[in-house]
Amino acid sequence: MTRPTEALRPPTMADVAREAGVSHQTVSRVLSGHPNVRTTTRDQVTAAIERLGYRRNSAARALVTRRSRTIGVIAVDPTLYGPASTLAGLQEAARDEGYLVSTVTLRTGGGHALEDALDHLAAWGVEGAVAITPQRSSVQALARLTPPFPVVTVEGSHGLDIPGVSPDQELGARLVTEHLLATGHETVWHVAGPEDWLESAARTEGWRAVLEEHGIRPPRVLRGDWSPLSGYHAGQELAGLALAGRGAAPVTAAFVANDQMALGVLRALREAGIRTPRQVAVAGFDDIPEAGFFPPPLTTVRQDFTAIGRRSIQLLLEHIEGTAAGVEHIVVEPQLIVRASTRSQDGA
Known part of the structure; x- marks a missing residue:
């Protein structure tokens, strides 16, 4: 008769050996993948493990194999x-x-x-x-x-x-910049991330390279810190430029280095009475889960x-x-x- 304490404890290697009708050493060899075990014996041990629900002790295995996994x-x-x-x-x-x-x-x-x-x-x-x-x-x-x-x-x-x-951050930036130019914009403005971030630098480089390949002088870079608030401040600046019509580069499209900053840009444009995308198109980067629910749903770059x-x-x-x-x-x-x-x- 099984005692209550035995029913509650997890099965051990000794239990597997007893269930399979083999020695403790044989079970150990099967678990370690030892080649000198007959196929029929290996199958017996494997079946016993499955019946009992045995789980290996990782700490004990590490002591034997010197591998912590x-x-x-x-x-x-x-x-x-x-x-x-x-x-x-x-x-x-x-x-x-x-x-x-x-x-x-x-x-x-x-x-x-x-x-x-x-x-x-x-x-x-x-x-x-x-x-x-x-x-x-x-x-x-x-x-x-x-x-x-x-x-x-x-x-x-x-x-x-x-x-x-x-x-490939640079490729992602190239894809979104090419897309914005293909939809009829003369140029694309860029709201970049922090200077020390490698992905920010690569995204800026991809954006700049596409504009230069099309013979377009890149507008000056606006910079944020990845936060919606910094995007909002950049969006206010873009809105001011768009409404005033100042500068040689028209503000009709903006590539923002991440979706959170793009959210801030969209709000700033909306508060200024600028419609997206009819007056200023906006694209982000990352494809955060909320991007498809932004007002309007955000074009962006998805990373795998x-x-x-x-x-x-x-x-x-x-x-x-x-x-x-x-x-x-x-x-x-x-x-x-x-x-x-x-x-x-x-x-x-």
Whole structure:
């Protein structure tokens, strides 16, 4: 008769051995993938595991294999949509590969903060780490350190001796700028993000390159800090220029470096009595979940954060296993999402 305490406790390896009619050592060999186990015996043990609902003890396995099956993530300023979505993609991809994730979040990515984060993760026995480092200063600080395990960056290791994965920010900016020109606008204004952010710089570069390729002198860049309020202030300036008709560059279209700032721009234009897109078309970047519900629904650039997470984890595991082909920089292409905020000039 089974005692109540036995019914409540989780099954052990000894229970699996008893259920399968084999030794404890045989169960251990099956769980570790040992080649010298007969197929019939392996099937018996596997069936017993499924019947009992046995789950391996990760801590005990780590002691035997010297593998923690844990990946570290260092996230600098993860409160914004892009870094937060990247973090979620990394956690999902790691879980699919059978790894746990230990995350350290940082407000700033200076050298001392990054070094402390690496030391913290090393103490937890991680096998490698992904660093979400969207700021130029963070990547440069990381490049000066010597991590005790493999490290892969997300966003911005290009040009440095660090493997990394990045969305193609410049391509996304090119797509949206080309779209705005194709809908009949003479030029496109740009509300950029903070100067130290690599994605901000890449988006500005893509915008500028398209205008210059079309023989258009880029208007001066307006700058925000990713927040709706900073976009609102930029939108007020754009509205003033549009209503006054000042300057050589007409204000009929604006590419805003993220959707939150675009929300602020749209409000400022609306308060000034400027209709979007009839008078000023507006496009953003990121495709946040609310973008399709803005007044009007926002044209934007969608980043594949699931693919970014998957490629980052795969690249890190290659370095952990020693199968990586040197320092690789992987780029994930974005997608232009066209909505009502950039309807063509002829009303189509």
